[in-house]
Amino acid sequence: MGIIVAPSQDMYFTKDKLFRPIAIHERITRDRMDKLHQYFHVADTTQNPPKRQPGHDKLAHIRPILENVRQKLQSEYRLHKETSIDEAMIAYTGRLGFKQYVPLKPTKRGIKVWMRADPNNGYVNDLQVYTGKENNVPERGLGERIVKDLTRKVWGQNHHVYCDNYFSSVGLFEELLANKTYACGTIRANRKGLPASIVHGKLKNQGDLRQQQKGNLVSTAWHDKRTVLLLTTNSDPTRNTTVQRKQKDGTIREVPCPEAVKHYTQNMNGVWIGQINFVPLTVLQGKHQVVEIHFLVPG
Incomplete structure (x- = not known):
């Protein structure tokens, strides 16, 4: 089969x-x-508390395999300097309590998995399955917790973490920096701690730039087709580069661009590459219920 x-x-x-x-x-x-x-089971679930009780593990049926996979993914590979964190969707349309619907994703229905991957080759180095809200109450600071959970084992090794605006915050980047881990990511305008001049400053022309720095923490507003906000602890705000943009008359223009934008564009695609290289491992959960975990196998 x-x-x-x-x-x-x-x-x-x-x-x-x-x-x-x-x-x-x-x-x-x-x-x-x-x-x-x-x-058929791959775990002893007799000690798992009933549903809606404290300590209940929704992944108890596959927990031993999942943890063994995570341990092997981390032990069999040495990371490059860069690593990226993002969400991935595993297509699944059956009955499952934590199945997600994300309309903007190519895979709209399935199991959401938070992943940390190497953008140099797509190797998935760690993952965490999202099992939904607890007691129908959304978790506060979910994005920050995910980044810290997935990177904690590489703190103190001067890695550069890339993430999008769902995860980024001033407090998270400061905590990572305190643990000798650098970060770069887009950030939402309503995050606490961003300077007012970055959030509310108006940039009209393509290539316009505004930056503010506090220690190693640099906040950037850069206007491309729209204004993009970035937060970084791994870039030099004095070093800029250019990107090519096609104009309305068909000509190509070199647009001034902060170095952080290019670093983000080059290194934020690790999870996406990893999804292309997924190898399925099928495990069983309950009656006629199949859950697939996908990961990049070492070698």
Whole structure:
């Protein structure tokens, strides 16, 4: 079944030879296969508290495999200096309590996974499955917690972390810097601690730039097609570069650009590359419920 993949499991047991890909039905019945799926587990869940009780683990059925995968991903690979953090969606349309719907993603329905990946090759170095709200109450500071959870094991090694505006905040970047970890990311205008001149300053022309610095923390407003806000602790605000932009008359113009923008563009794609290189590991959870964890295998 792993070599010859059918659109659905029932197709392996159909009586129509035209649509039956292989002769599994001669060795096991469909009902027997369903029973194996119903009762097969890779973990002892007898100690897992009931649903809605303190300490209940929604991933208890696959926790041993998941943690073993995470440990191997980290131990078998040495990171480059740069690492990026973002969310990924694993397509899944079955019944699952923490299934997410994200309309702006290419994969709109499925399991949301927070990932830290190497932008040089897409290697997924750590991951955390999002299991939804607890007691229907959203978690405060979720983005900051995710970044700290996924990077804590590499603190003190002078890595450069890249993340988007969902995660970035002044407090997070200061805490990372205090632990010898640098950061770069876009940031939302309503985040606490951003200078008013950066948030409210009007930039009209393409290439216009405004920056303010506090120690190693640099906030930047740069106007491209619209104004982009960035927060960095790993860039020199005095060093600028250019990017090519096509004008309305078809000509190419060199637009002044802060170095931080180019660093962000080059290194924020680690999770996206990692998704292309996913290898599926299928594990079972409950009756007729299949959860797939995808990751880049070492080597």
